[in-house]
Amino acid sequence: MRKWLARFVALGVAVLVAGQGTTAALAQDPAAGKKIFRVGATQSMDSMNPFLAVRLVSTSIHRWMYGYLTVPDPKTLAPSPDLAESWTTSEDGLTWTFKIRQAKWSDGQPVTAEDAAWTFNKMMTDEAAKTANGPAVENFETVTANGQDLVIKLKAPQASMLENPVPIMPKHAWESVTDMANYDAEKYPSVSSGPYIAVEHKKDQYVKLQANPNYWRGKPKIDELQVIFYDNPQAAVAGLKKGDIDLLGRMTPQEFEAIQNDPNIEAWNTQGRRAAYLQVNHGATTTDGKAVGDGHPALKDVKVRQAVHYAIDKQKLVDEVQNGLAKPADGSIVPPMYKDWFWEATGEEKVTYDPAKANQILDDAGYKKGSDGVRTMPDGKRKLEFRFTIHTDTPVEDKLAEYLTAFLKEVGITVTTVKLDSSKFTEETGTTGNFDIAISGWSVNPDPEEVLATHLCSRRPAPNGEGGGTESFFCDDTFEKLYQDQLKELDRPKRVELIKQMQERLYTQAPIIAIYYTNDLEGYRKDKVTSITPIPEDKGLLYGGSGYWPFYTVDVKAAAAAGASGESGSNTGLIAGIVGVVVILGLGAFFLTRRRKSTADERE
Amino acid sequence: MTTPLESAEPAVQAAGPADDRPARRGTLRYAASKAGGALFSIAMVIVGTFFLFRMLPGDPVRNLAQGRNMTPAQLDLERRRLGLDKPLIDQFFDFVGKTLRLDLGTSYEYKRPVLDLIGERIGPTLLLAGTGLVIAVSLGIWQGTRAGWRHGTRFDRFSTGLSLVLWSVPTFWLGLLLMMVLGVGIGPIPGLFPFRGIESVDAPDGFAYVLDVASHMVLPCLTLVAVVYAQYLLVMRSSLLEEVGQDYVTVARAKGLRDDDVRRRHAVPNALLPTVTLVFMRIGFVVGGAVTVETIFTWPGLGQLFYEAVRVPDFTLMQGTFLLITVAVILMNTLADVVYHILDPRVRSA
Numbered sequence: 001m002r003k004w005l006a007r008f009v010a011l012g013v014a015v016l017v018a019g020q021g022t023t024a025a026l027a028q029d030p031a032a033g034k035k036i037f038r039v040g041a042t043q044s045m046d047s048m049n050p051f052l053a054v055r056l057v058s059t060s061i062h063r064w065m066y067g068y069l070t071v072p073d074p075k076t077l078a079p080s081p082d083l084a085e086s087w088t089t090s091e092d093g094l095t096w097t098f099k100i101r102q103a104k105w106s107d108g109q110p111v112t113a114e115d116a117a118w119t120f121n122k123m124m125t126d127e128a129a130k131t132a133n134g135p136a137v138e139n140f141e142t143v144t145a146n147g148q149d150l151v152i153k154l155k156a157p158q159a160s161m162l163e164n165p166v167p168i169m170p171k172h173a174w175e176s177v178t179d180m181a182n183y184d185a186e187k188y189p190s191v192s193s194g195p196y197i198a199v200e201h202k203k204d205q206y207v208k209l210q211a212n213p214n215y216w217r218g219k220p221k222i223d224e225l226q227v228i229f230y231d232n233p234q235a236a237v238a239g240l241k242k243g244d245i246d247l248l249g250r251m252t253p254q255e256f257e258a259i260q261n262d263p264n265i266e267a268w269n270t271q272g273r274r275a276a277y278l279q280v281n282h283g284a285t286t287t288d289g290k291a292v293g294d295g296h297p298a299l300k301d302v303k304v305r306q307a308v309h310y311a312i313d314k315q316k317l318v319d320e321v322q323n324g325l326a327k328p329a330d331g332s333i334v335p336p337m338y339k340d341w342f343w344e345a346t347g348e349e350k351v352t353y354d355p356a357k358a359n360q361i362l363d364d365a366g367y368k369k370g371s372d373g374v375r376t377m378p379d380g381k382r383k384l385e386f387r388f389t390i391h392t393d394t395p396v397e398d399k400l401a402e403y404l405t406a407f408l409k410e411v412g413i414t415v416t417t418v419k420l421d422s423s424k425f426t427e428e429t430g431t432t433g434n435f436d437i438a439i440s441g442w443s444v445n446p447d448p449e450e451v452l453a454t455h456l457c458s459r460r461p462a463p464n465g466e467g468g469g470t471e472s473f474f475c476d477d478t479f480e481k482l483y484q485d486q487l488k489e490l491d492r493p494k495r496v497e498l499i500k501q502m503q504e505r506l507y508t509q510a511p512i513i514a515i516y517y518t519n520d521l522e523g524y525r526k527d528k529v530t531s532i533t534p535i536p537e538d539k540g541l542l543y544g545g546s547g548y549w550p551f552y553t554v555d556v557k558a559a560a561a562a563g564a565s566g567e568s569g570s571n572t573g574l575i576a577g578i579v580g581v582v583v584i585l586g587l588g589a590f591f592l593t594r595r596r597k598s599t600a601d602e603r604e
Numbered sequence: 605m606t607t608p609l610e611s612a613e614p615a616v617q618a619a620g621p622a623d624d625r626p627a628r629r630g631t632l633r634y635a636a637s638k639a640g641g642a643l644f645s646i647a648m649v650i651v652g653t654f655f656l657f658r659m660l661p662g663d664p665v666r667n668l669a670q671g672r673n674m675t676p677a678q679l680d681l682e683r684r685r686l687g688l689d690k691p692l693i694d695q696f697f698d699f700v701g702k703t704l705r706l707d708l709g710t711s712y713e714y715k716r717p718v719l720d721l722i723g724e725r726i727g728p729t730l731l732l733a734g735t736g737l738v739i740a741v742s743l744g745i746w747q748g749t750r751a752g753w754r755h756g757t758r759f760d761r762f763s764t765g766l767s768l769v770l771w772s773v774p775t776f777w778l779g780l781l782l783m784m785v786l787g788v789g790i791g792p793i794p795g796l797f798p799f800r801g802i803e804s805v806d807a808p809d810g811f812a813y814v815l816d817v818a819s820h821m822v823l824p825c826l827t828l829v830a831v832v833y834a835q836y837l838l839v840m841r842s843s844l845l846e847e848v849g850q851d852y853v854t855v856a857r858a859k860g861l862r863d864d865d866v867r868r869r870h871a872v873p874n875a876l877l878p879t880v881t882l883v884f885m886r887i888g889f890v891v892g893g894a895v896t897v898e899t900i901f902t903w904p905g906l907g908q909l910f911y912e913a914v915r916v917p918d919f920t921l922m923q924g925t926f927l928l929i930t931v932a933v934i935l936m937n938t939l940a941d942v943v944y945h946i947l948d949p950r951v952r953s954a
């Protein structure tokens with residue numbers, strides 16, 4: 001027994017020593033001398049085809065690959081020139097003319113207005129091409145090209161025209177695609193006009209992008225940008241700690257705490273794009289006004305919704321559910337990082353944590369407390385017993401439910417938690433209306449129009465109970481009018497004012513109750529990244545930001561000749577491989593020797 | 605003399621002593637009946653799968669939309685594309701017909717045929733789960749034999765204890781632990797092994813590539829082996845213990861045979877049977893991969909594919925992988941029955 005063990009160890013050591021010699025020769029690291037920046041992602045690409053891709057990671061990658069008409073300014077986030085170098089609007093706001101800049105596709109062809117016109121027309125005529133950004137062209141009457149001029153005629157004025165989320169695609173490379181619904185666009189290198197060209201994609205493994213030498217702003221500082229996919233967030237955090245990846249975004253507070261004290265990692269904690277809120281079923285209806293769902297009737301009363309609002313201690317939620325890495329919400333669904341658009345309640349209107357006031361409101365409105373401490377409706381028929389709908393397997397929401405239950409108990413309301421998987425959740429809280437209060441949240445774009453539009457009457461389900469895309473089943477005349485007004489308002493400060501009024505309306509009517517704005521939690525390797533500019537530049541976001549700015553400005557140290565670059569071709573990897581092989585060979589050898597050897601010496 | 609499979613001789617006669625090759629004929633007959641049973645099960649699974657996946661909550665088209673605002677026209681288009689606009693009965697015959705032609709449909713999410721996706725992912729799964737199985741079985745049988753033969757010794761107590769601990773440890777936790785200790789490194793221990801994917805992003809060529817893949821396999825394989833080998837060890841140990849008490853072992857020993865020979869030639873072959881069944885059952889599941897292990901280590905296999913399908917949720921993909929795994933388990937169980945039949949005369953006469 002001992003003898004073979006000794007032999008096995010000797011063999012292992014011998015191979016390892018020999019391996020050290022050979023690894024140097026083997027590790028002709030293809031990455032040597034190149035500047036490679038690796039980003040971790042825990043969500044995989046749904047499609048490389050921008051007409052179909054909807055996931056955040058996919059749209060981010062497409063932003064790095066393709067030009068848009070405009071791009072958020074890195075300082076103010078207001079629309080600034082991208083492929084369109086300038087633009088004009090007609091008096092009536094119905095005709096927009098964009099001047100497309102003299103730029104080149106990565107294959108050398110010139111970028112023309114024809115490309116942009118083809119892209120928009122494709123979306124207007126091919127249902128499948130509408131998959132990703134359909135609503136963006138809903139209001140388009142015609143789109144035509146005239147030299148470098150792109151002319152878009154609208155059916156109605158649309159102030160958010162400059163925030164068009166559609167990547168401009170190369171007509172010459174894409175016009176041969178007939179079946180858009182089934183086109184995966186896995187053709188490399190991609191024909192791009194953005195800072196990067198996709199050169200390789202291994203589904204659920206990685207995407208490799210190379211700097212575009214033809215990029216109109218100039219070639220990025222790095223040679224290659226890689227997006228590395230992880231199936232589970234813990235592995236991604238481990239990857240950042242080891243240096244396999246250089247940047248990781250969208251971390252939870254727990255994951256963020258795991259990297260906070262790592263000397264090689266810059267923990268990047270900034271205000272985020274996200275608002276977390278409670279969706280309150282205040283009487284769900286379809287677009288023809290027919291009631292749907294089984295929401296609690298008491299929630300139709302705005303007083304009850306306001307009382308619920310007063311009963312919530314948002315600071316406590318921030319401290320104990322989000323580990324302090326969020327900001328309590330005193331506004332609506334636009335987070336404070338968007339300084340221009342952010343609206344905050346003040347004075348009388350501001351709802352602070354005040355259970356006594358909540359009790360007072362409910363008492364005054366006739367919701368009497370019974371002997372068990374639970375209130376009943378004024379007609380005495382139903383108790384105030386609400387369901388709180390959350391997703392399964394989300395520890396943060398579980399915790400939130402515990403706190404909410406305790407808060408509402410203080411004011412005589414019982415809460416039970418309902419957990420649904422994400423598909424059922426979407427259906428019950430967005431279409432069938434079978435809930436009382438549900439968790440919700442939205443990542444907001446630099447122009448908040450779309451997120452506000454999810455509270456329009458027209459976003460409720462169609463009369464047959466289908467379609468829509470509502471966040472609250474809200475349908476309010478004042479809100480509708482403000483929305484229509486801001487659409488027509490091309491003067492930015494005036495439009496900002498209207499959009500703030502919409503947020504105020506959501507705040508006072510409380511079909512939703514914003515609870516906090518989560519911080520954007522990221523981390524990057526300070527031993528690798530030499531510079532990176534967030535967006536907005538003043539302590540903004542990195543991966544989580546909109547636009548390509550951080551990825552265009554990033555600079556990293558070049559990979560050393562061999563071994564130093566994280567995962568790839570490193571000595572550790574090879575040694576590890578050899579150890580693995582040795583273990584397997586050793587096991588095999590062991591069984592062989594076992595067969596031949598007598599066991600006499602092992603007798604007891 | 606061989607009997608064609610189709611011959612309709614009564615079973616009693618096949619097993620009777622009159623025939624000069626009862627075992628072979630019995631086995632063929634047995635295999636045929638088992639194959640028939642398997643076919644029936646597969647047919648039931650196909651039918652069951654169709655209804656099971658239509659009973660799942662949520663409208664697949666709305667799931668696809670993932671909360672985006674879709675116009676009724678867009679929803680209709682998607683429905684037509686997925687064939688969901690037809691009556692259920694038509695959908696059913698459509699599904700059965702296509703499944704029999706090995707057309708498992710198109711994945712909603714990947715927009716590609718499910719069979720292609722499975723084809724891409726089956727290799728990595730067979731590599732990982734197959735290697736894991738071979739190591740787990742070898743280690744389990746060896747350690748189980750030793751522990752059973754030297755029942756009550758320190759080795760026995762140690763290996764039984766260890767395997768039981770590993771068996772009860774959650775796979776996810778163990779995987780993360782190994783990732784932290786051997787992947788990232790703790791304190792003075794450097795990170796030794798990669799823990800993401802099957803190959804490096806900038807993978808080298810040739811022999812170095814083989815080593816690269818091997819190094820990526822170490823942690824997932826270790827996790828897989830640690831959690832599954834206990835069952836082989838325990839089954840082997842207990843069935844060997846049973847044999848040790850048998851008269852024939854005592855006789856063999858009394859004849860003065862070397863202890864090693866008694867164990868290897870007499871006891872172990874008899875004790876191996878339950879383990880063989882277990883191994884075959886396991887091969888069926890190998891096709892399904894090790895969902896947890898593949899998910900922890902981002903291993904691009906069937907397990908990961910299934911996980912992704914559930915996460916989306918992508919009904920056709922879920923349906924396709926589910927069918928494949930079920931059919932593999934059925935086939936392997938059938939094979940196990942037949943092999944068992946050949947190996948053990950007692951099963952034949954029964």
